Amino acid sequence: MSERGKVVVVACAGMDKPLGSVASASVFKVVEELRPQKVELACIPPLMAGVSAHSELIKNMPVITVDGCAERCATKLIVKSGGKIRGRIFVPDSAKKRNLLPESASHLGPNGEKLAENIAQEIASLVDTLVQGT
Amino acid sequence: MTLAKWKVGVVSCSGEEIPEGTISRIATRLVLEKLRPDETVTICLPLFLAGGEGERTFARLFPTITVDGCEKKCAKIGTEKYSGKPFASLVVTDVLKKCPTLTLKSRDKLSAEEWEFAEKVAKEIAEKVDEALRAQNKQLRSEKQ
Numbered sequence: 001m002s003e004r005g006k007v008v009v010v011a012c013a014g015m016d017k018p019l020g021s022v023a024s025a026s027v028f029k030v031v032e033e034l035r036p037q038k039v040e041l042a043c044i045p046p047l048m049a050g051v052s053a054h055s056e057l058i059k060n061m062p063v064i065t066v067d068g069c070a071e072r073c074a075t076k077l078i079v080k081s082g083g084k085i086r087g088r089i090f091v092p093d094s095a096k097k098r099n100l101l102p103e104s105a106s107h108l109g110p111n112g113e114k115l116a117e118n119i120a121q122e123i124a125s126l127v128d129t130l131v132q133g134t
Numbered sequence: 135m136t137l138a139k140w141k142v143g144v145v146s147c148s149g150e151e152i153p154e155g156t157i158s159r160i161a162t163r164l165v166l167e168k169l170r171p172d173e174t175v176t177i178c179l180p181l182f183l184a185g186g187e188g189e190r191t192f193a194r195l196f197p198t199i200t201v202d203g204c205e206k207k208c209a210k211i212g213t214e215k216y217s218g219k220p221f222a223s224l225v226v227t228d229v230l231k232k233c234p235t236l237t238l239k240s241r242d243k244l245s246a247e248e249w250e251f252a253e254k255v256a257k258e259i260a261e262k263v264d265e266a267l268r269a270q271n272k273q274l275r276s277e278k279q
Contacts, residue, residue: 013148015159016178024150024159028242043150045208048183073180080184106163 007086007127008040008057011066012074018102019091020068022116025108026091027066029120035127044074047081058083062130064123067091087126094119142170142197142266144259145177145213145220149203153238154226157252158201158209160244161226164256170263183212193217197266199259202226221269222262229255 011027014020031041040061046054058078064087065074078085095101095115102112146162149155166174177198182189193213198220200209210223229251230236236251244252 011150012178012180013146013150013159014178014180015146015162015176020178024148025242027150032240032242041151043148043155043208044180045148045183045212046206048208048212071181071184071186073178073184076184077180104167106160106167 005131006038006040006061007130008042008061008063008083009066009123009127010042010044010058010063010074010078010083012068012071013044014068014105016105017069018105018108018112019095021105021108022095022102022112022119023066023068023074023089023091025113025116026089026119026123029116030123030127034120034124038127038131044077047077055081062086064089064126064130066119066123086130087123089119089123089126091115091119094122140173140267140270142174142199142221142263143177143193144174144199144201144263145179145182145193145209146201147203147209148179150241152203153241153248154230155203156241156244157226157238157248157255158203160249160252161255161259162201164253165259165263169256169260173263173267179209179212182216190216197221197270199224199262199266201255201259221266224255224258224262226255229258 009027011023031039042054063083063085066089067074068091100111100115103109144162146158149158177189194217200213200220200223202209202225213220
């Protein structure tokens with residue numbers, strides 16, 4: 001069992017890319033709708049600012065990263081901060097696999113929403129696996 | 135990254151843990167896409183923090199406005215640490231104090247009131263953009279004289 005039966009999910013903020021917005025939207029669906037009791041959401045900047053509660057969180061609980069572009073900032077920064085990554089989602093791969101693209105960074109549109117929903121389901125399955133299997 | 139003249143960089147916090155962070159991101163996008171599309175660019179904060187040289191160079195050379203969701207002020211701290219002092223810094227919780235009846239609830243789907251608030255924050259950012267451009271023009275004029 002993971003500590004406290006929870007998993008930390010970290011998405012890139014992706015302000016400048018539509019797939020970054022999909023990353024954010026998908027983790028919101030997980031934490032607000034699909035697995036609210038099993039997931040802690042951690043945002044990246046406080047980790048880099050050294051906010052201790054966040055640093056402890058990613059060191060003590062399994063982490064799933066969700067990256068919106070090839071820079072893979074969420075993954076890089078969690079590794080840099082000493083977090084334990086146990087699952088990774090790369091949104092461009094998910095978009096390609098499902099042939100779904102968002103309209104823009106501020107308006108996902110039906111395809112972008114569907115993509116976020118699919119990725120949210122994928123994250124939720126990973127969360128279940130990590131919570132049950134560790 | 136192509137650097138255009140007289141652009142202002144708007145750096146929004148990720149703010150995924152709190153509704154105020156969602157407001158900061160949406161307000162920033164409203165500025166970029168509707169209010170000041172020709173005068174602004176955004177800087178992706180995670181990339182900036184991860185070591186994105188293009189982002190850091192831009193923020194060193196051009197004025198920046200940081201938009202933070204909460205008092206941790208991660209966008210402001212990160213910008214100061216890696217590039218320099220921002221031209222202006224906005225904190226959504228400060229703007230929220232001017233709307234005492236409003237309670238932000240969702241990180242995902244905004245209510246009509248929350249959208250209205252995001253537009254208010256966007257207008258404040260746009261005002262700061264105008265101030266930054268005026269300051270740059272003034273500086274340029276004085277350098278020419």
